[in-house]
Amino acid sequence: MTLTITDMTVAYGDRVVLENISFTLNEGQIIGLVAPNGTGKTTLFNAIMRFIPVRSGTIEVDGTAYSAKDKDVLALHKLITFFPNQADLHENFSGTEHIQMYADMWSGKRDQVQAIIKRLEMEDYVDRKVSTYSLGMRQRLCFAMVVAADTPIMFMDEVMNGLDPENVSLVSDILIDLRRDGKIIMVASHLLDNLDEYADKVFFLKDKQLHFVFDHHVDKIDYFKLMCTQKQAEKLEESIALPEGTMHLGNSMLCIPLETLNEKEQLALYQMIRQMKDGALTVGPLGTGEYYSHLYGLELHSYDRGHEHETEPV
Numbered sequence: 001m002t003l004t005i006t007d008m009t010v011a012y013g014d015r016v017v018l019e020n021i022s023f024t025l026n027e028g029q030i031i032g033l034v035a036p037n038g039t040g041k042t043t044l045f046n047a048i049m050r051f052i053p054v055r056s057g058t059i060e061v062d063g064t065a066y067s068a069k070d071k072d073v074l075a076l077h078k079l080i081t082f083f084p085n086q087a088d089l090h091e092n093f094s095g096t097e098h099i100q101m102y103a104d105m106w107s108g109k110r111d112q113v114q115a116i117i118k119r120l121e122m123e124d125y126v127d128r129k130v131s132t133y134s135l136g137m138r139q140r141l142c143f144a145m146v147v148a149a150d151t152p153i154m155f156m157d158e159v160m161n162g163l164d165p166e167n168v169s170l171v172s173d174i175l176i177d178l179r180r181d182g183k184i185i186m187v188a189s190h191l192l193d194n195l196d197e198y199a200d201k202v203f204f205l206k207d208k209q210l211h212f213v214f215d216h217h218v219d220k221i222d223y224f225k226l227m228c229t230q231k232q233a234e235k236l237e238e239s240i241a242l243p244e245g246t247m248h249l250g251n252s253m254l255c256i257p258l259e260t261l262n263e264k265e266q267l268a269l270y271q272m273i274r275q276m277k278d279g280a281l282t283v284g285p286l287g288t289g290e291y292y293s294h295l296y297g298l299e300l301h302s303y304d305r306g307h308e309h310e311t312e313p314v
């Protein structure tokens, strides 16, 4: 199965939020969707679901176009489930009833409901009314509902919201299982390190466009990643020529690509870095968090606090 979006433009009134977005997703893929608040992630999901009007562009599944006509929208909604909004849960119904409802409406596989409840470790609360649930319990219920729907395409908007680390890990494992089953899954999330654990690709939205795609499967080059202040980075740059592509991200991490440096140059650079106080160094490719800082110019204000070394030599 494939989901193809071509030249999609979406506006609220005169305000264009997404412009000429195009991509194709293949089965057995998890795509991370990343951008700062208010950029258009939910808008993209809503537009593909045709919950909101699309100014232009096409939505195709397996080469068949789905228009905004009722008949097409109904057919599209059989293929795609959208992560439910917690506010849409029925306070007087139990979790089990919600999960059964999703199974009935989509997959028809009621016999899988108990297995899903067990897998998500919800047995101890799922038969109580939703009105008694905490934020994280509601979130796990919403996730269970999408799993029960079992559609080939799943849009997980902010799926990890309100989950503790153990449940983030549990949900991540189930996403990986769903990918193994051939699902196409889009996950909008602000947990960037978490996306690195399972996303095949990460889409970054910026300036209304699909600005950058980070493909986890493409060969990635190694970097020296050095935690340091702006001043320390400047001093290092004065002492040694840093290669093209060096980035100081978020005012706290200097990323130096090693690709163009020979062994001797890498060693010289390493020795220079070792002389820096507090400069925690790691080596490896960039992750989603680092690309995020680079693309959005994220300022990590906290690192500078308490790490000033005006008089320290680099």
Ligand SMILES: Nc1ncnc2c1ncn2[C@@H]1O[C@H](COP(=O)(O)OP(=O)(O)OP(=O)(O)O)[C@@H](O)[C@H]1O
Binding pocket: 012, 017, 035, 036, 037, 038, 039, 040, 041, 042, 043, 044
């Ligand atoms: N119904 C609406 N009417 C008018 N503008 C809207 C509407 N919904 C969203 N917007 C605007 O569209 C832009 C994108 O919003 P959207 O909710 O898609 O962002 P997001 O990337 O999902 O944000 P977040 O990370 O906060 O969930 C925002 O500027 C928002 O104000």
